[in-house]
Amino acid sequence: MKPLKKIISWYMNLITFILISFLTIVIVCFQIADTHRQAYNDAMITFQQIEQVLEQNNSELEEISEEYRQTCLHNAEAIAYLIQDKPSVRYSVDELRRIAVFMEVDEIHIFDKTGRIYAGTHPEYYDYTFDSGEQMMFFKPMLTDKSLKLVQDIMPNVAEAKLMQYSALWSADESFIVQVGMSPVSVMKVTQKNELSYIFSLFRVNREASYYAIDRKSGEIIGSTELDCVHKNIEEIGLGLNDIASQSKAFRATVNGQDSLCVFKSIDSNYIGRIVTNRVLYEWIMLNTVVLFICLVIIAVVLMYAVIGYMNHYVVKDIYRINKKLHAIADGNLDEVIDIQSSTEFSQLSGDINRMKKRLLDNSQRMSYVLSKTNMYIGVYEYNEHMGRVCFTEHVPQILGLSAEKARQVSCDYQRFKELLSHLRSHPFGDEANVFELDERYIKLEEISENNDIFGVLIDVTENILKRLQIERERDYDLLTGLYNRRGMESFLASCFQKPEELGKSALVMIDADNLKVVNDTYGHEGGDAYLKELACLLKKFAPDHSVAARLGGDEFVLFLYQYPAEEELFDTVRALELLQNNSRACLKEDLYVPLGFSFGCCLTEGHTDYQTLLKEADEKMYENKKSRKSRTSD
Numbered sequence: 001m002k003p004l005k006k007i008i009s010w011y012m013n014l015i016t017f018i019l020i021s022f023l024t025i026v027i028v029c030f031q032i033a034d035t036h037r038q039a040y041n042d043a044m045i046t047f048q049q050i051e052q053v054l055e056q057n058n059s060e061l062e063e064i065s066e067e068y069r070q071t072c073l074h075n076a077e078a079i080a081y082l083i084q085d086k087p088s089v090r091y092s093v094d095e096l097r098r099i100a101v102f103m104e105v106d107e108i109h110i111f112d113k114t115g116r117i118y119a120g121t122h123p124e125y126y127d128y129t130f131d132s133g134e135q136m137m138f139f140k141p142m143l144t145d146k147s148l149k150l151v152q153d154i155m156p157n158v159a160e161a162k163l164m165q166y167s168a169l170w171s172a173d174e175s176f177i178v179q180v181g182m183s184p185v186s187v188m189k190v191t192q193k194n195e196l197s198y199i200f201s202l203f204r205v206n207r208e209a210s211y212y213a214i215d216r217k218s219g220e221i222i223g224s225t226e227l228d229c230v231h232k233n234i235e236e237i238g239l240g241l242n243d244i245a246s247q248s249k250a251f252r253a254t255v256n257g258q259d260s261l262c263v264f265k266s267i268d269s270n271y272i273g274r275i276v277t278n279r280v281l282y283e284w285i286m287l288n289t290v291v292l293f294i295c296l297v298i299i300a301v302v303l304m305y306a307v308i309g310y311m312n313h314y315v316v317k318d319i320y321r322i323n324k325k326l327h328a329i330a331d332g333n334l335d336e337v338i339d340i341q342s343s344t345e346f347s348q349l350s351g352d353i354n355r356m357k358k359r360l361l362d363n364s365q366r367m368s369y370v371l372s373k374t375n376m377y378i379g380v381y382e383y384n385e386h387m388g389r390v391c392f393t394e395h396v397p398q399i400l401g402l403s404a405e406k407a408r409q410v411s412c413d414y415q416r417f418k419e420l421l422s423h424l425r426s427h428p429f430g431d432e433a434n435v436f437e438l439d440e441r442y443i444k445l446e447e448i449s450e451n452n453d454i455f456g457v458l459i460d461v462t463e464n465i466l467k468r469l470q471i472e473r474e475r476d477y478d479l480l481t482g483l484y485n486r487r488g489m490e491s492f493l494a495s496c497f498q499k500p501e502e503l504g505k506s507a508l509v510m511i512d513a514d515n516l517k518v519v520n521d522t523y524g525h526e527g528g529d530a531y532l533k534e535l536a537c538l539l540k541k542f543a544p545d546h547s548v549a550a551r552l553g554g555d556e557f558v559l560f561l562y563q564y565p566a567e568e569e570l571f572d573t574v575r576a577l578e579l580l581q582n583n584s585r586a587c588l589k590e591d592l593y594v595p596l597g598f599s600f601g602c603c604l605t606e607g608h609t610d611y612q613t614l615l616k617e618a619d620e621k622m623y624e625n626k627k628s629r630k631s632r633t634s635d
Contacts, residue, residue, distance in 0.1 A: 009308055016300040024293050031285045036261060039281060040250045043263035043274035046211075051267055069151040072167040072182050075103050076149075080178040083110065084171045090119045097121045106164070107181030115143050115177070139168045142177060146170045154184045209280075210255075214244070214264075214271040222270065226256075244271050322349070379458040383414040390417045399443060399458045400424070421445065421456075435461060442466075478551040480529060481536030489550035489558060493611040496562065505570045506562035506605045509577065510618040511539070512626060513555035514597035519588070527588045534586035534596055542580070543573050558615065559600075567604075574602050581629075599626035 079099060082089065089095045096108050100121050109120040115130040130140035135157055142148045149169040157164045168179040212234075213223035219234045219241050229237055234244075238254045244264045253262050255275050264273040322340055338350040379396035383389070390411050397407035400420060410417040424445060427437045435444050442465040447456035476488030484492060496503060513535050520528035532555065539549035539559055548560045559577075564570040577600060586596035601621025603614050 008311060009304075012304050012307065016304060020293065020296045020300060023296060024289060027292060028285065028289050031288060032282070035281055035285065036250055039261055039274075039276055040263050043250075044265070046274055047265045047267065047272055050272060054267070065154075068165060068182070068184060069167070072105075072165055072180060073149060073151050073169070075105050075182070076167040076169050076178050076180040079103055079105070079108060079180060080169060080171045083176075083178065084173060090176070093121060093123060103180075104182075105180050106183050107166075107179075109179040109181070111168075111177035111179065113143075113176070115140065117179075120179075135166070139166075139177075139179065142168060142170065146174050157181070210275045212271075212273040212275065214241075214273065216241070216266065216269055216271055229256075244273070322353070378460075380456070381417070381458070382453070382455045383417065384453050390414045396458055399460050401439060421447075429465070432465075435465065478536075481533055481551050483536050483540065483557070484548065484550035486550070486552045489548070489552070489560075490611075492548060492550075493560065496560075497609055497611050500605075500609060503562050503605060505564040505567050506560070507570060507574065507602050508605060508611065508614045508618045509559040509561065509574070509600050509602045510615065510622040511535075511557040511559060511598050511600045512622055513557070514599060514626075514629070515595075516555040519594065523588055523592075523594075530588045531586050531594070531596070535598060538580065538584060538596070542577065546573070557598075558618075562605075570604075597629075599623075599629055601625055 082099060089099070090110050096119070100106065100108050107121055107125075109117045109122070109125060109128075111130075112118050117125050117128045120126070128136060130136050130143065135152070135155055138152050139150055142150060147170075149167075151167040152165060154163055154165045156162060157166075163184060164181045165184045166179055166181045168177055170177055209225075211223075211225045212221055212229070214220065214234050215222050221229050221232050221234060221237075224230050234240065237256050239262070243251070243253065244262075247262075247264070250261050250263045253260060255262065255277075259278040260275045261278065261281055262273060262275050264271045266272075322338060338353050340347065340350045379393050379399045381390055381392035381396050383391065390413075392411065396402075397404070402410065402420075410420060424436045424438055424443060429435045429437050429442055434446055435442055437443075441460065441462040444459040444461045445456065446459075447454060449455075476484060476491065478485045513532060516528055516531060519531045523530075532551070535557065536549065536551060539547075539557060542549075542559070543561060546561055546563055548562075550558050550560075552558055561570060561573055564573070581600070582595075582597055584596040585593045587593050599622055601618045601624065603618040603621065605611070605614055608614050
C-alpha cells in the first residue's frame with residue numbers, strides 16, 4: 001500500500017496533467033476559432049476596401065472620361081473653325097499635322113457631305129466612309145442631322161484596332177465634317193487603376209495571403225496576386241464555382257496543393273477571394289501553445305509543491321503521529337493518549353480515539369464482571385502477533401491451571417501463551433470437536449483469527465463431559481462386564497459399515513459361554529457373574545489392536561475383528577481363538593478355578609454391507625459349533 005504522501009502526489013500530478021491538457025486543448029481550439037474569425041474579418045475588411053477603391057476609381061474614371069469627351073469635342077470645334085477660316089489647309093497633310101500637334105490630337109479626318117474621308121492627317125484612311133466598320137457607323141446619323149455633335153466612347157479604330165476616342169461635328173458652313181481622334185492616355189491610366197490585380201497589390205499586407213478575382217459565370221481567374229494563375233479556370237487550382245457559391249463563411253479547401261482557408265465575396269460580376277495557407281494561418285498557434293503549456297506547467301509545479309509541502313507539514317506528519325500512537329495502543333499499550341491539536345479536525349479525531357479506547361477498556365471490564373457471575377468457568381483472551389502481550393479475563397489462568405506468577409509471565413509474551421495452547425491442543429478428547437484433556441479436566445477451546453488478530457474463548461466443560469460420559473457408559477456399556485452392550489455394539493458397527501473401505505479384512509464372531517447354567521447351579525449367581533466377567537476379560541484382551549467385544553445379553557457375546565491387512569492374518573487370529581475354546585480357566589473366587597469354555601461362529605464381512613445379516617449368519621455357525629462340541633463331549 002502506498003504512503004499517503006505518494007498517493008496525494010500521484011493524484012495531484014494526474015489532476016494537473018488532465019487540467020493542463022484540457023486547458024491547452026481548449027485554448028488551441030479557441031485560437032484556431034479566433035484565427036478563422038480574424039481571417040474572415042480581415043478578408044471582409046479587405047473586400048470592403050476593394051469595393052471602396054473600385055467605387056472611387058469608377059467615379060474618377062467617369063469624371064475624367066467626361067472631361068476627355070468635352071476636350072475631344074472642343075478640339076474638333078476649334079479645328080473645324082481653323083479649317084473653315086483657311087480652306088487651303090484641308091488639302092495639306094503637313095499643315096493638318098501641325099494643327100494636330102498644336103491641338104494635342106492624334107488624328108484629323110475631313111469628311112465630305114456623303115460621309116467619305118477625302119482629307120486628313122492620315123492619307124491611308126482616305127476614302128473610308130461611315131459604312132466602314134462599326135466604329136465609323138457611330139457617326140452616320142450626322143449625314144441626316146447636321147446639328148449633331150457626337151463623341152464616341154473609347155474603342156478600337158477600324159484600321160489598326162487602336163484604342164481611340166473620336167469626336168465629330170459639321171463645320172459652321174456645313175460644307176464638311178471634322179472628325180478628331182485622341183488617344184485616351186489619361187483615361188487609360190485611370191482605367192488601369194480599376195484592374196483587380198493592381199488593386200490586390202495595394203492590400204497585400206500579408207505576403208502569404210493570395211487574392212483572386214474570378215468570373216462568376218465562366219470560373220476564369222481574371223486577376224490574382226498569383227500571376228501564374230491568371231486566365232486559368234478555378235478548377236485547375238482546386239476550387240469550384242459551386243463551392244464558392246454555397247459557402248457564406250470561411251471554408252477549407254486544397255488550393256494549389258496546399259490546405260488553405262478561403263473567404264470569397266461577390267462583387268459586381270466577379271467573386272473576390274482571399275486565401276491563406278494553413279501553414280501561415282497556424283504558424284503562431286503552435287508557438288503560442290508551447291509557450292502557454294510551459295507557463296501552465298511551471299505554475300502547476302509551483303502550486304503542487306506548495307500544496308504538498310503544506311499538507312506534508314500540517315497533515316501527513318500529524319497522521320504519522322496518530323498512526324504511531326495507534327500502533328502503540330494496538331501493541332497493548334492501552335495507557336497511550338493521543339493529543340494532536342494542529343487543527344480542529346485532528347483535535348476532534350484525537351478525542352474520539354481516546355473515548356473509543358476508554359469504551360473498549362470499559363467493555364472488557366464489564367465482560368469480565370459478567371463472566372465472573374456465571375456458574376461456568378469461561379475465559380476470553382486476545383492477542384496480536386505484533387503485540388508483546390496477551391489480554392485475557394481472570395478465569396483464563398484458573399482454567400489453564402496457572403499460578404499468579406505464571407499468568408503474569410504469559411501475559412507479557414504471546415509466544416509462551418501460544419505454547420500453552422499448543423500443549424493443550426496436543427491432548428484432544430475423543431471425537432469431541434475442540435475439546436481437550438488437561439490434568440483430568442476437559443477444556444473447550446474456540447479461536448478465531450482475522451489478519452494477525454487472534455480472539456479465543458476457553459470453557460471448562462469437565463462437569464458436562466463427565467456427566468455425558470456417565471450417561472453414555474450406562475447407555476452403551478454392559479455394567480457387569482464393561483464391554484459394549486447390544487446398543488453400543490450396533491452403533492459402533494453401523495458407523496464402521498458406513499465406510500467399508502476402512503474395514504480392511506474383517507469378520508464378525510458370535511460367541512456363547514458354555515456351561516453357564518451349571519456354574520450358576522453349582523456356585524450361585526455370583527459364580528455365574530464371575531464366569532461371565534472372566535470370559536469378557538479374555539475377549540477384551542484378545543487381539544487388542546484389531547477387535548471390539550460386546551455382551552449382547554445372558555451368555556451371548558460378539559467379537560468384531562477388523563482392519564487386518566491380509567486374510568491370512570485374520571485366519572491366524574480366528575485359529576488362535578479356537579485354541580482358547582478348551583484351554584482357558586475362569587477364577588470364580590480365590591483359589592477356585594473352573595474350565596472356561598465357549599462356542600463361536602465366524603463370518604467374513606467382505607462383500608457385505610449389512611452387519612445384521614452377518615450377525616445372523618455368525619449366530620447360525622455358532623450353534624453349529626456348539627452342537628459339534630456337545631456331540632464330541634457325549635462321545
